[in-house]
Amino acid sequence: MQWITIFKKELLEDWRNFKWVWVPLVFIIICIMDPLSTYYLPQILDAVGGVPEGTVIEGPELGPTEAIMFSLTEVSMLGVLVIVAISMAVIAGERKSGVAELVLVKPVSYFTYISAKWAAKLLLVFTAYLIGMLTSWYYVNLLFGDLSASQFIGLFLFYFIWLIFVVTLTFLYNTVVKIPGLVLTLSLITIMAMSAINQIFSFRMPWFPNSISEHITTMLAEGAIPNDLWGAAGITLGLSVILLVASNFILKTKEMAD
Amino acid sequence: MTVIEVEKLTKAFKGKTIVKGLDFQLEKGRCVALLGPNGAGKTTTLRMLSGLLKSTSGIINFSGSQKGEDIRKYIGYLPQYPVFHPWMTGKEFLVYVGQLAHLTKQEASEKADQLLKKVAIYESRNQRIGKYSGGMKQRLGIAQAMIHSPQLLMLDEPVSSLDPIGRREVLTLMEELKTQTTVLFSTHILGDAEEICDDLLLMHQGEILESGSIDALRQRHQSAKFEIALRGDSATYLETLQAFSSVQDVFQEKGEVHVVVEDIELARKEILTKVLEEDWPLEKLALSKTTLEDLFMKVVKK
Structure with missing residues (x-):
């Protein structure tokens, strides 16, 4: 009951500050930007001019799976940035402003407080990402050829697991510090560090969370879900659960006032 | 019947002890003021x-609660500077925190309307809180603290930040609230405490120095005093006055010398004899009684 109350309040808050409008719009742009600009590159160059007469510009021959991976690459950078930015103040902001002093003096458990907010933010991220990717899928089908529904669903859901991890990581930092800007910085540093670790040790750690997108590429190429994708997805989900539980314990050690 | 009992309550921040082993209990249905200067440890x-x-050490015992039970459901709390979600309306916020305090939506809504009327912001219930004035926020703060009919209502400096009109309104409101529940509020203004409270906890530098009903404290600390005004600098007479056998204490206030005495008759004789002998430029000599203000000032200046 309390959980639903906080969940609804979060949805209402994001509705009133227009996150439910601009986040999906931003995701549409993020997702279609690369496939579209790649496809229309010759025409764009032509229109801008400056290309000597007679030059033939040939874009690389792209298949639909490569084109949709362009979208995922953008989501992994700009999309993740947007996700961290919209989640950085979700608890830290309330602690910093003092609203938490009114809310957490009511008999509500910290885990209810955290998990309800987490679920509400995840729903927003899911929706925005879904709308963005569906738009991308539409254009990919139109411009680069058919991408089957099963392939789309597979890549969409597996990559969403990585986004769950990103949201949860930001929530963890929300309980550690109460300055939203610092939450943003720490989250991004962690994600970048993980990405670096992944690149260095990718052969030794096929189940590392950041390797999900590589395994998705393999999945699209081979047409079957590789075992390593299941492994990485499982590890990432498990880590998310651990981070969420850890957030609860960290928040409990914090004083709600200073 | 006691509502809450506190034993050896201590709080240390970074090696500095802010609250030093408080012992007190609050009786049901009383209005208690936690009085002390800024920095006394009231808010903590x-x-x-x-x-x-979390206390560093000590026990807080809420009567009627089971061991290990969440006592937050029995408590209503208004911080000194309450902050709300500015995008919510007053009514929405009350329903929100009401539901967090285990009321159903229906109950919370009814209770919210009732409280909004009581704190006189019912007309603004559907306005965003961001547009509320300071006084309205303070009243909304009291309403949110009352939403779940707590057994103990705690208000941190509820009137300090308000203008005279807002102050008067909130004090009147508190008069009414104290008939419904036990109230503990902190203040650094003795007048507010005397006006609406039954009991007083006088706090200074993390310790409770005096406690009891206001009447009892008044009695206990009521002694006779002479207020003397002299032309020129009255400081020069302090030492002479202090030396009298009948005099307990001498202090200056607003240019007057206050002489706390044990034996009025003896003191009068001693003082007047001196005045005549040395021909003091006396302007005023009046007999009065020490007030709680004197006690408060004495404690704080120590």
């Missing part, structure tokens, strides 16, 4: 009682 004490801060 209230935050520990409300569960927002």
